[in-house]
Amino acid sequence: MTEPTQLLRRMFDAAVEAAQPAHCLPPHLQDLLAAPRRGRTIVIGAGKASAEMARVVEQHWPGPLEGLVVTRYGYAVPCERITILEAAHPVPDDASVRAAERILALVSGLTPDDLVICLISGGGSALMVLPAEGLSLQDKQEINRALLRSGATIGEMNCVRRHLSAIKGGRLAAACHPARVVSLLISDVPGDDPADIASGPASADRSTCADALAILRRYQIPMPDAVRALLGSGAGESVKPGDVRLAANDTHMIATPLMALEAAAGVARAAGVPVHILGDSIEGEARDVGIVMAGMARHVALHGQPFAAPCILLSGGETTVTVRGDGRGGRNVEFLLALAVALNGQAGTYAIACDTDGVDGQEEIAGSVITPETLARAWSLGIKPRDSLSNNDGHGFFQALGDSVVCGPTLTNVNDFRAIYIGAR
Numbered sequence: 001m002t003e004p005t006q007l008l009r010r011m012f013d014a015a016v017e018a019a020q021p022a023h024c025l026p027p028h029l030q031d032l033l034a035a036p037r038r039g040r041t042i043v044i045g046a047g048k049a050s051a052e053m054a055r056v057v058e059q060h061w062p063g064p065l066e067g068l069v070v071t072r073y074g075y076a077v078p079c080e081r082i083t084i085l086e087a088a089h090p091v092p093d094d095a096s097v098r099a100a101e102r103i104l105a106l107v108s109g110l111t112p113d114d115l116v117i118c119l120i121s122g123g124g125s126a127l128m129v130l131p132a133e134g135l136s137l138q139d140k141q142e143i144n145r146a147l148l149r150s151g152a153t154i155g156e157m158n159c160v161r162r163h164l165s166a167i168k169g170g171r172l173a174a175a176c177h178p179a180r181v182v183s184l185l186i187s188d189v190p191g192d193d194p195a196d197i198a199s200g201p202a203s204a205d206r207s208t209c210a211d212a213l214a215i216l217r218r219y220q221i222p223m224p225d226a227v228r229a230l231l232g233s234g235a236g237e238s239v240k241p242g243d244v245r246l247a248a249n250d251t252h253m254i255a256t257p258l259m260a261l262e263a264a265a266g267v268a269r270a271a272g273v274p275v276h277i278l279g280d281s282i283e284g285e286a287r288d289v290g291i292v293m294a295g296m297a298r299h300v301a302l303h304g305q306p307f308a309a310p311c312i313l314l315s316g317g318e319t320t321v322t323v324r325g326d327g328r329g330g331r332n333v334e335f336l337l338a339l340a341v342a343l344n345g346q347a348g349t350y351a352i353a354c355d356t357d358g359v360d361g362q363e364e365i366a367g368s369v370i371t372p373e374t375l376a377r378a379w380s381l382g383i384k385p386r387d388s389l390s391n392n393d394g395h396g397f398f399q400a401l402g403d404s405v406v407c408g409p410t411l412t413n414v415n416d417f418r419a420i421y422i423g424a425r
Contacts, residue, residue, distance in 0.1 A: 004421040005369050007271055008352040009405070011264035011312075012366075012417050016356050018263035019186060019255040019412040021053040028184055028252050029060050032115070039113030039179075043067030043082050044103050044172070046128035047121030047198055048075055048089070048357045049186050052411035054082040054119060068106055069119055070099035070127045072359075075409045090362060091144050092129040097137055100130035100167050107172075110179035118173070118181055122188025122357065122413035124198025125158060130166040132236050139224045140164060143216070149329075150219040151322030153283055154189055154196065161199040162238050163212040163231060169238025170246060172201035177245035186255040188357070188413045190281030190317050194251050204246055205238035212236070257281070257316040260356060260414045268312050273421070275312040280415075282317035286331040287389060289319050290338030293420060297339075297349055300422045309348075313420040321361070327393025330361035332416055333368050333404075337394045339420070340370045341385050347372050348423025354405050357413035361395070366405045367417075368398035377401055 017023070041064060043057055050069040055077050058065065067082040072089045085102070087095035107116060131140050143164065147157045162169035173181045181202055189196040194203035213231040216223055230236045239246065257280040268275040282289060293313065300307050307313075319331045332353040343349055354360070354367030378385050381400060388397040398404050 004350040004423070005371060007268065007273065008350060008369065008419050008421060011267045011419055012352055012354050014267045015260035015264040015414070015417050016410045016412060018260050019356065019414040021049060021056045021412065024255040025053055025056045025184060026060050028254050029057065032117070032182060033061070037063065037115060039111055039115065041065050041115045041117065042106060043069065043117045043119065044107060045069035045119030046124035046201065047186070047413065048072050048123040049121035049412045050119045050124070051075055051077045051079070051084045053121065053184065054084065055079050057117060057119070058082060068103055072123055072127060075411060077411070087127045089123045089126045090148060091141055092126045092137065094137065096127055096129040100128045103128065103172070104130070104167060104175055107176045110176055112178045114179035116176045116179050116181045118183040118202045120183055120198045120202065121186040122197065122415070124201065125161050125168070128167060128198070128201065132164050132166050132230055134226045134230060135164060139227055142224070143221060143227065146221045147219070149323045150221060151285060151320045152215065152219050153320060154318045156215045158196045158199045159207045160212045160215055162205055162207065163209050163236040164227060165199065168199035168201050169205040170200060170203055170243065171239055173203070173249055174239050174243065174245040181249040183249065183251045184254050185251065186412060186414060187253055187257065188415045190283055192253055192256050202249065203251065204241040204243060206241060207238070209234045209236050255412065255414055257415045260417065261314055261316050264417070264419065265314060273310055273312055274307065275314055276307050278313055278315040280316040282315050282319070284319055286319035286321050286334040287338035290335040291342045294339050294342030297343060297420050297422050298346060301346060301349065301425060309422045310424045311422055313422070315418045316415050318415050321392060323392045325391030325393060327388070327391045328361060328363060328395045329392050330363055330395050332360045333394025333398055334389070334392060335418065336368050336370050337385060337389045337397055340374045341389060345372050345375050348425070349420065351418070351420040352405070353416065353418045355416055356410060358407050358410045363395050364406070365395060366407050368403045368405055374401065
C-alpha cells in the first residue's frame with residue numbers, strides 16, 4: 001500500500017486541483033457566450049484566485065473584453081485584456097485601496113446593455129478595500145489585525161468588514177447598476193454564503209451595523225471613535241436583499257470546499273482506503289478541533305467505531321487561533337500540533353492539514369504533516385511540543401522538524417483541508 005504521508009499529500013493535491021479555475025470556471029461561461037451581447041463586457045474581481053480566474057475567462061472569451069482584478073502579492077498571472085493588480089493579505093495596504101478605487105471607476109456609468117463578470121474568491125476582503133466615509137485605512141488595518149488575533153470566526157470578521165466598507169456588502173454590484181452583473185465565486189467560507197466570500201462585494205447582506213458593533217464588543221476590540229460613530233449611527237449599513245440595484249444579478253458558486261473534499265476522497269478510495277467526510281464547514285479554536293479529532297481517531301483505532309480501520313477521516317472548514325503566545329499562529333499547524341499532542345504517538349495514525357491557498361496564517365507555508373514519530377523527533381531536538389502549542393508556535397515546531405508543506409501560490413482557495421489516516425491494529 002502507498003505510504004500514508006504520501007497518500008495524504010496526494011489527496012491534498014487533488015483537492016487543490018479540483019478547485020482550479022481552469023477546471024471549474026469554463027462551464028459557467030457557456031450561457032453567457034451564447035447570449036447576444038450589445039454593450040461592453042467588463043471583468044472585475046478580487047481574491048487569491050481572481051487573476052487565474054481572469055486568465056481563464058480571457059482564454060474562453062472570443063469577443064471584446066476589458067477589466068481589472070486584484071490578487072495577493074505573488075499570485076498574478078499574465079493576462080492580455082484584463083489588468084491584474086496585486087495588494088496585501090491578510091492586512092490591507094495602500095495598494096488595496098487603489099485597486100478598489102480603480103475597480104469602482106471602471107464600472108461607473110454603465111448601461112443596461114453592459115455585462116459585468118465579477119470574479120470573487122477568498123482573500124478579497126483584504127485585497128480590495130475602500131474605507132467607509134469618515135474612516136481611514138489605518139482604522140481598517142487596526143480593526144483587521146485585532147480581529148485576526150481575537151479568535152473571531154470568519155463570518156464575524158466579514159460582518160465587521162462589510163459595515164466598515166464603501167465597496168463590500170453588495171456595494172460593488174450596486175455601483176454597476178443598471179448593468180447586468182454575473183458573479184462567479186470560489187468559496188472559502190463555511191456554509192458557502194456569498195455574503196461572506198470576500199465580504200460579499202456583489203451580494204446582498206442581511207446583517208446590520210448593530211451586529212458588527214456587537215461583534216467588536218464581544219471580542220473587546222478597541223474601536224477608533226470614527227468606527228464607533230459609523231456603526232452606532234447605522235451610517236455603515238450594507239445593501240439589503242430586495243434592493244432594486246441587484247434585481248437582475250446572478251450568482252454562481254463554481255467551486256466549494258465540499259467539491260475539493262470529494263476529489264480527495266476519490267484518491268483515497270482509488271488507493272483502497274475507505275474515507276469518511278466529517279464535514280466541510282468545521283469551525284472553532286484550531287487546538288480544540290485537534291483535540292476532538294484525536295479523540296475520534298483513538299476511538300476508531302481502539303474500538304472500530306463509528307468506522308473500521310484502516311480509514312481516513314476527512315474534513316474542511318475554517319478554524320481560528322486566538323494568539324496568546326509570541327508564536328506566528330497558523331490554524332492548520334496549530335490544529336496538527338494539538339492533534340499530535342493528544343494522540344501521543346498513537347501507532348499507525350498520520351495526518352495532514354493545509355490551507356488550499358498555500359498560505360497558513362501569514363506564512364508562505366500551506367501547513368504540515370504528523371506521524372506517530374512526530375513527538376519523539378521533537379523531544380530528541382529539545383523541543384517541548386506542549387510549550388510550542390501554548391506559545392501558538394506551530395510553524396516554528398514543524399519547521400524545526402522539516403515537516404512543513406510548502407507548495408507556493410495555488411491560485412485557488414477553498415479553505416482548509418484536513419485528513420487523518422488511521423491504520424489497522
